[in-house]
Amino acid sequence: MSLDAEILPLEPEFERDGEPVAADHExxxxxxxxxxxxxxxxxxxxxxxxxWDTKSVAEDHRAALIAKGSKQNDLSLPDFGxxxxxxxxxxxxxxxxxxxxxxxxxxxxxxxxxDTPGHEQYTRNMATGASTADLAVLLVDARAGLLExxxxxxAIVHLMGIRQVVLAVNKIDLVGYDRAVFNxxxxxxxxxxxxxxxxxxxxxxxxxxxxxxxxxxxxxxLGWYSGPTLIEALxxxxxxxxxxxxxxxxxxxxxxPGETFRGYQGTVAAGSVAVGDSVVVAPSGQTVSVARIVxxxxxxxxxxxxxxxxxxFDRKVDAxxxxxxxxxxxxxxxxxxxxxxxxxxxxxxxxxxxxxxLKAAGRMKRVRVSIDEAYDLGAGRxxxxxxxxxxxxxxxxxxxxxxxxxxxxxDCRDTGAFILISPKTNNTVAGGMIADxxxxxxxxxxxxxxxxxxxxxEFILGLPAVKARRSEIEIxxxx
Numbered sequence: 270m271s272l273d274a275e276i277l278p279l280e281p282e283f284e285r286d287g288e289p290v291a292a293d294h295e296x297x298x299x300x301x302x303x304x305x306x307x308x309x310x311x312x313x314x315x316x317x318x319x320x321w322d323t324k325s326v327a328e329d330h331r332a333a334l335i336a337k338g339s340k341q342n343d344l345s346l347p348d349f350g351x352x353x354x355x356x357x358x359x360x361x362x363x364x365x366x367x368x369x370x371x372x373x374x375x376x377x378x379x380x381x382x383x384d385t386p387g388h389e390q391y392t393r394n395m396a397t398g399a400s401t402a403d404l405a406v407l408l409v410d411a412r413a414g415l416l417e418x419x420x421x422x423x424a425i426v427h428l429m430g431i432r433q434v435v436l437a438v439n440k441i442d443l444v445g446y447d448r449a450v451f452n453x454x455x456x457x458x459x460x461x462x463x464x465x466x467x468x469x470x471x472x473x474x475x476x477x478x479x480x481x482x483x484x485x486x487x488x489x490x491l492g493w494y495s496g497p498t499l500i501e502a503l504x505x506x507x508x509x510x511x512x513x514x515x516x517x518x519x520x521x522x523x524x525x526p527g528e529t530f531r532g533y534q535g536t537v538a539a540g541s542v543a544v545g546d547s548v549v550v551a552p553s554g555q556t557v558s559v560a561r562i563v564x565x566x567x568x569x570x571x572x573x574x575x576x577x578x579x580x581x582f583d584r585k586v587d588a589x590x591x592x593x594x595x596x597x598x599x600x601x602x603x604x605x606x607x608x609x610x611x612x613x614x615x616x617x618x619x620x621x622x623x624x625x626x627l628k629a630a631g632r633m634k635r636v637r638v639s640i641d642e643a644y645d646l647g648a649g650r651x652x653x654x655x656x657x658x659x660x661x662x663x664x665x666x667x668x669x670x671x672x673x674x675x676x677x678x679x680d681c682r683d684t685g686a687f688i689l690i691s692p693k694t695n696n697t698v699a700g701g702m703i704a705d706x707x708x709x710x711x712x713x714x715x716x717x718x719x720x721x722x723x724x725x726x727e728f729i730l731g732l733p734a735v736k737a738r739r740s741e742i743e744i745x746x747x748x
Contacts, residue, residue, distance in 0.1 A: 299379035306408035307418035315477035322484035325373035403509040404433040464649035512539035515596030519630035532579035538683035543571040557582040591632035611701030621655040629687035678702035
């Protein structure tokens with residue numbers, strides 16, 4: 270998940286014939302969307318066709334693809350998937366492994382699209398693509414219908430806060446453009462999505478390979494369909510609502526280029542900040558006033574959500590990477606116990622009581638995880654569980670030894686998301702979203718957590734006095 274970017278990327282300005290493209294949309298923002306679904310449903314082909322038909326492929330690249338031809342179809346068409354599958358292993362195997370991002374535009378709007386893997390073992394990469402998207406295009410092979418991975422991706426999309434889904438029923442040509450097949454898939458998906466919660470769904474029958482209902486309507490073969498093409502649905506889709514929270518900015522770096530300058534760098538995650546505003550440093554609670562807002566283009570008087578800035582305060586303050594700057598009248602959730610939803614990403618899965626490192630917006634804290642429920646993809650409901658296998662979706666409680674600070678993920682993605690890391694292997698075990706504060710649990714015993722070098726930890730764990738209190742003492746290697 271996109272939780273702690275060290276580099277603050279600048280999005281390219283889109284131009285046509287040397288002139289800027291017209292405003293992206295009535296709300297002024299370009300649309301970020303991902304394409305997901307099960308393996309071999311045609312995700313890379315669909316995006317490649319979308320780029321091709323919107324004239325977003327450079328002429329030399331178009332010529333090279335035409336000359337190379339395709340070994341995967343009998344229509345003398347380019348292999349559109351090669352426009353997305355950039356890794357050598359992807360081209361050799363004909364699959365998507367990593368998330369591929371592409372920028373393109375039409376006269377009406379600009380877009381950023383993420384092509385995500387369909388294979389179950391790359392679910393973590395799909396979750397990464399979903400973490401910043403406004404909308405999801407969920408592909409279904411008309412011949413196969415809804416599969417377990419289709420349902421998994423739909424559930425992850427909903428958990429990530431995406432409430433707009435285009436259900437793209439692909440390869441409709443391979444079932445003879447059968448309206449009944451399309452209707453059955455749409456009804457089945459709508460019934461499944463209703464169990465997930467609120468979700469606006471637009472269902473479109475299409476053929477990515479032939480380009481039917483991608484940019485050009487397929488009136489001859491799909492005369493029974495009167496809805497939008499894919500590009501029309503994307504051009505008219507609203508962007509996700511920005512966080513309604515007041516000012517939030519996780520500190521990514523403290524900048525001290527000289528004795529006379531101290532600035533706190535990061536990206537504004539929610540709200541806005543202006544020169545003269547009072548802000549609070551969480552978790553310490555110190556209050557300071559903003560003296561300067563420095564950007565790449567110089568000082569500004571105000572910065573909105575999404576802006577990469579350096580804040581200079583009116584006085585010295587004890588703040589460091591991982592602290593969060595907040596509005597004085599709306600501080601984040603603070604406590605030692607939180608409820609959360611997560612997706613497991615490692616082969617070993619996750620067990621109840623696991624003690625891990627939690628990383629969120631630059632902060633690293635020790636945490637104990639209690640598993641409450643797992644999501645049954647087939648039945649579309651939550652069931653009691655104490656274990657979560659790989660790629661499972663679960664509801665958990667997070668227990669910290671000291672106060673932690675978060676926002677609800679539904680309020681602010683940047684300050685409500687986290688990853689769990691194994692202290693033994695340094696592998697990312699799970700990615701999750703904060704739901705709310707939880708009631709503090711206590712068994713009446715005093716628990717002690719120590720972070721020690723590996724050799725010393727082994728020695729202490731072998732002492733008789735420590736063995737007798739092993740359930741009350743946690744010793745994990747230093748980071």
